Amino acid sequence: MRRQLQTIVMIAGSLWLAACSEDYGTDQHGRMVSAAQLQDRWLVINYWAEWCGPCRKEVPELNALAASRTDLAVVGVNYDGLQGEELLKAVEQLGIRYSVLALDPAERLKLPRSDALPSTYLIDPQGRVRDQLLGEQTAAGLQARLTQLQQEE
Structure with a gap:
């Protein structure tokens, strides 16, 4: 009986851990974005659309932030739910160099x-x-806010 209970606990624990480490789906290039890539890091998740002028203007700022910090991940999400070739085309047109998730x-x-x-x-x-920021962001502004939030921990 005790052995059966241990087995059940181990299986339940494994299933729980598997659910916690579920992947995030693919990026704009069709590459899998694993939970391991994003866990234990600060995430900057930016929702954007092709038709949004401020979104277009902040892309270079987000690219700079992504390139300057290895302790965080900048991730984009297309507000209109573009997929496949449409998503890749939009990402290339805007010059986005960080990962854009195909799934929200x-x-x-x-x-x-x-x-x-x-x-x-x-x-x-x-x-x-920890925060939701509306409107166009700058790399410096995001850096400052992240530093402030990290100091509050």
């Missing part, structure tokens, strides 16, 4: 839906949403 992680990360664009979420390494 809002439910997984418990992100409130924003009707304003651009919308950027700052998520700590424990998976807690």
